[in-house]
Amino acid sequence: MFLRRIVLSLAVGLASPLLLGACGSSNGTGSDSAAPVAPAASDPGAATPSATSPSATSAAGDSGSAGTGQAATTTGVTAEALNGIGSVVADDQGLTLYRYDKDESDPSKWTCSGACTKTWVPVIVGDSVQTTGVEKSLLGTVHRNGLKQLTLAGWPLYRYSGDTAAEQANGQGKDDEWYAVAPSGQKAAETG
Template sequence: MGRQTRWIAAVGAIGTAAVLVWWTTTANGAQPEAATPAAQVQQQGVVSEPETTTPEAPEAPDVSEGYAPPPGSVPSEQPPAGNQTPAKPNPPADSGAGAPKGVTTSALKKVKLSAMGEAVADSEGFLLYRFDKDTAKPPKSNCAGECAKKWPPVLAQGKPTLEGVDPSLVGTVKRSDGTEQVTLAGWPLYRFAGDPKPGAWKGQGLQGVWFVVAPDGKRNVSCLPKGVTPPQS
């Protein structure tokens, strides 16, 4: 009976001490710490992972609003300077390419026209002209370029056959393009591109400097168009 009494007394003392501690704590205003959300979740048996947020990709710039890539970001389409083929230079304007070559003749013939009298024709029967801006001593042609298109020079084709023309009056002169032009008494001879057929003489007296040539190399002024004054020499 003595041991049981002592055990009961000890238990009662411990209980009394516990009550005193609780009362003291409550009286001082201490509150038990609240469980953290994570602890509460763990207490409920569920563990949640933190949410992850994927950053959104930036929008592509609108090229219509003036956006341009930074210099050097776009490769140039120009080939390296060392690989470029140099452009071929254009031929000079006065190179003589495409220059009129004139007409060739194998004969000079004296012909007689009803309205004009004696004149000189080539092997095809076209009348020949002389140009007052040329010179006979020494022989020199001053008709080239556009002039030679309207007045093709008569070029030598070997030694021409002569009919009614003095051989001593016939010669040639070298033109600026290297061709040989037939002369009569030193005057270079020409056709007129406007003559439509053999025997025509539409070039007579044009500009007051073009005239049908006579067999002696002089101008034939027997018949001149209206308004053309015969030259004085």
């Protein structure tokens, strides 16, 4: 009887993470109009976060959206006009997306990892992304510890944890390295 309880407890303990992981893996788009994302760039020399874990949060870069511990997943991107900045790319929640100047040496690789991802959350995508006002051919992905980080014109994309609502760009020009991304993949115009 005691051995049966141990085996049953072990089975439940092993099955629980698998069931929980399956619950969070659906992108829920259900749309036939989604644009396929280009295959991920091969990046064997890309920087890797110091801590690795099988969880989506750790694989995305050790942190989550606005400190919530959730990976920054998105199913769509849209071009939007923001006062003082011009046209920028926003995710499916209307949050402004950013690019990082330190990715410049090879923008198909990401350099923000560890503590950086607590402020600048990598944008993780599934197999397809819907677009409005953003050229589909400019979208792609780069591998990030088993997940796909969305890229635009080769630049890995991030959300800023200081943007708490749609149409904010509080990260624009932050540390002279972070800029809202325009639909072309270029830096959005600086605010006046």
